[in-house]
Amino acid sequence: MSIRKELEAKLIARLRDDVVCVEKTDERTIYIDVKRAGFREASQIITASGARYLCSIGYDNIERDGTLAMVHTYALDDSNRFVCCRASAPVDDPVLESITPDLPSAGWSEREVTDLLGLRFAGHPKPKKLVLADDWPEGIYPLRKEVPHDFVPQGAEDVAYQLDEAPPGTKIVPVGPFHPSLHEPEHFAVYVDGETIKGCDYRGFMTHRGIEKLCQTQVSYNEVPFIAERICGICGSVHATAFSQAVESAAGLIIPRRAEFIRTMMLEIERIHSNLLWLGVAGHLIGFDTVFMQAWRVREQIMWLCERLTGNRKTYGMILVGGVRRDITPDIAEDILNVVKKIEDELTVIYRAIEKDTSIHKRTKGVGTITRQQAIDWNLIGPVARARGVDIDARRDHPYAAYDEMKFEVPVLDGCDVWSTLVVRVVETFEAIKIIRQCLDKMPGGEIFVEMKDKIPAQRHAITVVEAPRGESVHYVVTGEDNRPERWRVRAPTFTNLQAVPLMLLDEQFGDFPIIMGSIDPCFSCTDRVAVVDLQTGKSSSISKAELDVMSRKRLQGNQLQQVQK
Amino acid sequence: MWITSKIKQLLMVMKPGVVTLDYPNERPPVPANLRGQPVFDHQKCIGCGGCSDHCPARCILVRDVCQELRVMLYDGSRCTYCGRCADICPEKAITMSNSFEIACDQKEDITTRMELFMMTCQRCGRCYEMEKTNAIDRINLKGFRYDNLEQRALVRKTSETFDPALLKESDNYQRPSDKE
Ligand code: SF4
C-alpha cells in the first residue's frame, strides 16, 4: 500500500468526515485537507506514523473564501516524503486548536501566525507576542493582504514585553538586546541561582525585516532569490536555492542538470565557509583566540575564491529560478580544486592541534547537554541534532539538486554536547570538500539556465528543504498572481534550534552561556551589554562584554590551572 | 596531552606567519569579473527600462518627463551590486566595473543620471530611441514598474545624533495608512 493510501486510511478511521481530501501533488509531497475540528488529531496521527514536524505556515485566504488558513508540514525521513496538513478558520472566528502541547517546537510557528495573521490557537501554552514589536497596534495583522507592505504605525511609549516570571530564589540576568559576541540583536532573560542557570525567556525578532511581505507584494519571482540571499549573510545560497526549488517545483519547471551541479557546489562551498567561520567564533567564545584567528585565516581563501567565481565574497548572486547565472569554466574548476586542497590540509592541521587540547575539552565537553530523546522531542536539526545522536540530514534524506549522485558520510555522534557539535562540523567540512570534488568530476555539460516560458499558475503549493550548514531550511511557497508568490514562508534552522536553548542552558554555568548559545550557531548576534538585575533590591548594574569575556576566560584559566596542577 | 597540543598550536601559528594585508597601502588584485559598481553608457542605452524592471533593489528609476525626454536615475546608495541590470540590458549599456571603494558622504557622488531623447513611434505611441533597433519587445516587461522619482522621498533621513527637529518632521511623513 502506498504511503498516501496508508495515511488516508488511518486518518479516515479516526476522523471520518473531518477529512476533506488526501492528495499527492508530486513525487514526494502529500497534502491533507481537514476540517478544523480534526486539525490537532490529524497532526497526532501524522506524527504517530513516524513523521517529523517541520514548521507551520499561515496564509490569508480572506478574498477567496473568507478564511485564514494554516498548514502544518512534516517530513517522513525514511521514505523521502513531505506531509502537509491544511485547515482553515473563518476570519470572524479565527481559532484553531493548537498542536504545541503535542509538539513543543510548533510553539513559535503558531505564535508567529497569531502575530502576523491574527489566527489564534486554543490551548497554546504560551500565547505571547513573538514577532511584532511591543508597541504594534492591536488588530493590525501585517501579513494580511489588506495591510500595505510599507505600513508604518505610530509608535507608542511605555510598552514593554513582559518576561516570564522568574522561578523562586533566582535572579534575572538579562543578556541583550544584543548578543555578547555575534553582533545581532536578541534578548535573553536568564534566571540564575548563583552561577547556575535555572531557566530563561527569549525576546527576539528585533531584526524582523518583513522580507516575506515585501516579496509577496512588491517584486517578481526572479528578484526574490536576491532578496532571499540577504536573509542570512552566511547561508545566502541556501535560501536562494530553496526558494528557487520551491517555485520550480510549483511550476513544474525542470532545470538543466549542470545547473543542479553548480548549485550543489555553491552550497558546499558555502558550508565550508560557514563551518570555518563557526569554528572561529566558537573558539573566540571560549576565549581561545588562536582557533579564531587560524580558522578565519583559512576561511579567507574561500572568500577570495568566491570573489573570482561569482564576483563577490559573499551574497554570491548565483541562483535564479530556472538555473544559475555563472558557469564553471575549466580554469575556475582548477582554481576551486587547488583552494579546497589547501583548505583540507590546513584544516587538518588545526583539527589535530585542538582535538586533544584538554582546555578546550573542559569548556565544551559535557556543556549544553540534552539527551537524544529531548533532541527528537524538540525537533532539533542540523549539526546540533547530529551531535546528539539524531541521524538526519536533508541532503541524504530528501535529496535535491545533485545530491542524489553524491557520496558522502553523515557524521553522527552521541556526545550530546558542544564538543560533539564542533567535531560534527569539522567532519562535515571535510565531507563538503569531498562533495565539491565529486561535483567537478561528474559535472555534465549543457545549459545552465532554462527560461520560464509560461506563466506560473496561481494557487499552487510547494515545499522544499535544503540542508544549510547549521541545519535544514524549509521554504514553503504558494504561487500567486502578478508573477510573484502569494505566500512565501522561510523557516531558518535557528528558528527551531533556538526554541530548545532554554533546555540546553538548564543547570549550566552562566559563564558557559555564550558558547552554548554559540553552539547552535544562532543567526542573530550577541553583543556588548549584559545588565544584572538583583531581584531582591531591584538594583541593576551592567556588565560589559569585556567583563563577560573575563568571566568566560576565568573559567578557561581555572581549567588550565587545574590541568597544570594535575 | 595538553603540552603536545600547545606545541602543535604553536607550529600551526608559526607556519603561515603574518597574512594580514597592509590595506589600504597594499591592495589585493581585484578579480576580473568582480561585481563592482555598475557603470552606465548613455551612448548605448536605448531607454527600454528593462534594468529598472528587474533591479531587485528598485534603485534604477525611470521617469518620462515628456514624450521625448526620459530620465533614468541610478541611485547607488541602495544598489546591492547584484549585476542583474547588466545581465538584462539588451544593449550591453551597463557594465559591472571593478570599483568597490565607493563609500562617500554625498549620495550624489554615486548617483548616475541619464537624460535620453526618445522618439515616439508613429504607430503605437511608445518611446524608443531613433537610431537603434527597438528592443522593447525583446524584453519581457513582467515586473513591477517604478517610474516615480518622488518615491525617493520615502527613503528616510537619519542624522548622526538625535535630532528633535528631524523627529518632529517625521510626523509629516506620508504614511500609507493615512493616504485613504
Ligand atoms: S547591480 Fe543590482 S541592485 Fe544594483 S542597479 Fe543593478 S540590478 Fe539594481
Ligand code: SF4
Ligand atoms: S536595460 Fe540597458 S538599454 Fe534598457 S534602459 Fe537599462 S541601460 Fe538602457
